[in-house]
Structure formats: structure tokens, C-alpha cells
Amino acid sequence: MLISHVATRWNSVFMMFERALELKSALILYFVEYKIDESVALNTEDWKMVEDFTSILKPLYFVTNELSSEKHSTLSKVIPMISLLYQRYSPKTNDSPIGKVLRALIYDQLKWYFQEIETENTYCISTILDPRFKNLPTVFSMPGKAQNAVRLAKAEALEVAHENDDNRQDMETEQPISATATKDDDEFWGSFDSQIVKSNKRSKSSDYFKDCIDLEMRKYLSLDKVDRKACPIKWWASVGSKQFPQLFECAKKYQCMLATSVPSERVFSNAGQVLNKKRASLGKENANMLITLHSNLE
Numbered sequence: 001m002l003i004s005h006v007a008t009r010w011n012s013v014f015m016m017f018e019r020a021l022e023l024k025s026a027l028i029l030y031f032v033e034y035k036i037d038e039s040v041a042l043n044t045e046d047w048k049m050v051e052d053f054t055s056i057l058k059p060l061y062f063v064t065n066e067l068s069s070e071k072h073s074t075l076s077k078v079i080p081m082i083s084l085l086y087q088r089y090s091p092k093t094n095d096s097p098i099g100k101v102l103r104a105l106i107y108d109q110l111k112w113y114f115q116e117i118e119t120e121n122t123y124c125i126s127t128i129l130d131p132r133f134k135n136l137p138t139v140f141s142m143p144g145k146a147q148n149a150v151r152l153a154k155a156e157a158l159e160v161a162h163e164n165d166d167n168r169q170d171m172e173t174e175q176p177i178s179a180t181a182t183k184d185d186d187e188f189w190g191s192f193d194s195q196i197v198k199s200n201k202r203s204k205s206s207d208y209f210k211d212c213i214d215l216e217m218r219k220y221l222s223l224d225k226v227d228r229k230a231c232p233i234k235w236w237a238s239v240g241s242k243q244f245p246q247l248f249e250c251a252k253k254y255q256c257m258l259a260t261s262v263p264s265e266r267v268f269s270n271a272g273q274v275l276n277k278k279r280a281s282l283g284k285e286n287a288n289m290l291i292t293l294h295s296n297l298e
Contacts, residue, residue: 010064014057017050052099059088060106070263073232073255076130078123080139082114124149125156126254129247131226131235150221154213157250161209164249209246216244267295 003019006012020027024047031041042050063081067074089107091100117123118140128149133139140146220243226235233255241248274290275282282290 014061017054067259068262074259075257076126118145128153129251
């Protein structure tokens with residue numbers, strides 16, 4: 001069947017054009033058999049325009065589907081994909097006049113919506129911590145932006161390390177005081193003990209973790225990139241966690257992030273299938289469990 005354009009569906013224009021090209025022969029026969037008015041039927045020039053538009057819109061269709069998936073990491077793909085889209089939509093001499101206009105419009109809109117993407121902390125850190133894109137010169141438009149992304153990743157890893165260390169020290173301080181310590185002893189040595197704790201925390205925070213992260217980042221960036229089709233989460237779990245423990249703690253936070261809200265919208269669609277007229281008496285707890293199971297089971 002033919003596909004119609006839907007204003008709320010990003011890729012419906014491409015899908016409409018692609019399906020029309022698939023049924024081109026049948027549509028031409030239909031126009032002839034039913035003597036469709038020439039002002040309505042598609043002519044040779046119209047079909048050429050449909051072909052041009054389909055070719056031009058195809059990269060956007062692919063990128064949208066790729067970033068809307070939920071079975072693998074997608075946030076770290078945003079900057080590399082935007083960089084590739086810039087290349088795809090740069091002016092080309094073999095386009096038709098209207099094709100050049102469409103390509104220029106898409107390029108301008110990409111520049112407008114994603115002009116700050118390479119300076120956004122979340123996207124930069126996620127890209128650098130993805131072993132597939134960490135050391136590719138074409139990912140970032142300028143070397144300075146790539147270096148800034150590395151600095152952001154190291155700063156985030158240092159912050160995560162401090163948080164984990166503080167939590168660990170808080171758990172240690174909850175241990176009961178030794179039986180040999182007395183109240184008078186604690187009062188006398190209290191100021192001295194607090195200075196030692198503060199000194200140790202400051203020294204460890206400013207030197208140890210920073211040196212470890214700097215060393216891990218240099219080694220991490222020097223490694224060969226992982227195959228593009230590999231899963232970065234599995235790489236960090238099997239390889240990165242052993243070689244780069246400090247970066248691994250930070251990567252856990254970013255590699256699980258999704259680039260779009262499409263997966264959450266799918267959950268709402270699933271909820272509409274669970275809660276219907278025939279199951280209107282479901283309690284909220286049972287409904288919540290059913291929706292959760294439906295969304296997480298393979």
C-alpha cells in the first residue's frame with residue numbers, strides 16, 4: 001500500500017517517496033487506466049524530483065532509526081553521525097536545482113540545531129569514552145574540540161572517583177571506635193586526628209586519583225580503535241574495567257545513555273496495549289509490573 005505523510009513522524013516523507021518509487025509502474029498504469037488529470041498525475045519531471053528527494057533524505061532516515069534504537073549504546077554516536085551528515089549534505093554539483101535547494105536547507109538546519117553539540121559535556125564525554133570513536137580525527141571538527149572533550153572526560157572521571165572514595169571513607173568511619181580508646185584520649189587527640197584525616201583526603205584527591213586518571217587516559221587513547229560494530233558496553237565490561245578502572249567507573253555512567261526519547265515513548269505505547277477496556281480493573285501495581293515485564297523481556 002502507499003504511505004502517506006504524517007506530520008508527527010519524522011521519516012514519513014522519505015517513506016512516502018520510497019514507497020511511491022517501489023510502486024512507480026503500478027501508479028503509472030493507474031493514472032493511464034483511470035485517466036487521471038495531468039495536473040494530478042505525476043509526470044516525468046515529478047518522478048525525477050521524487051528520486052532526488054529520496055536519495056537526499058535517505059541519510060536522515062538512517063540516522064533517525066539508528067539513534068532511536070534501544071538495544072545498544074546510542075548517545076556516543078551523535079557527534080560522529082552529525083559530522084558525517086555535514087559531509088553528506090555539503091553542496092554537490094550533480095543535484096538538480098530543487099535538489100540543491102533541499103540539500104542546502106537541510107545543511108543549514110543541521111548547523112542551526114547542532115552548532116553547540118561538540119561543546120556539550122554529556123555528548124563529548126560519551127564520545128571520548130566510546131572505544132570506537134575515541135581517537136578518530138574526523139569525529140570532531142577541530143583538534144581543539146577533541147582535546148577539550150578529553151579534558152572534560154578526565155574531570156568527570158576524577159569527580160566520580162572522589163565520590164566513590166568519599167562513600168568508601170564514610171562507610172569506614174561508621175565502624176565502632178576501638179575498645180582501647182577512651183573519652184579523654186579522644187578529646188585530647190581530636191584536633192590532631194582531624195588534621196590527619198583532612199590531610200590524607202586532600203593529598204589523595206589532588207594527587208593519587210588525578211595521576212591515575214591521566215595515566216589511564218593516555219594509555220586508553222593510544223590503543224587502536226575498536227570495530228565500529230562492536231558493543232562499547234561489552235568492551236568496557238571485559239577489557240576496559242581491568243585496564244582502566246577509574247575511567248570504567250565514569251564510562252558506566254555515560255555508555256548506557258540513549259540519544260533519543262523514542263524508547264520511553266515505546267513504553268507508553270506498550271502501556272496502551274496493557275491497559276484497555278477489557279482490563280480496566282487492573283490495579284496500578286499489577287499494571288506497573290506487567291508494563292515493566294513487557295518492556296524488559298527479550
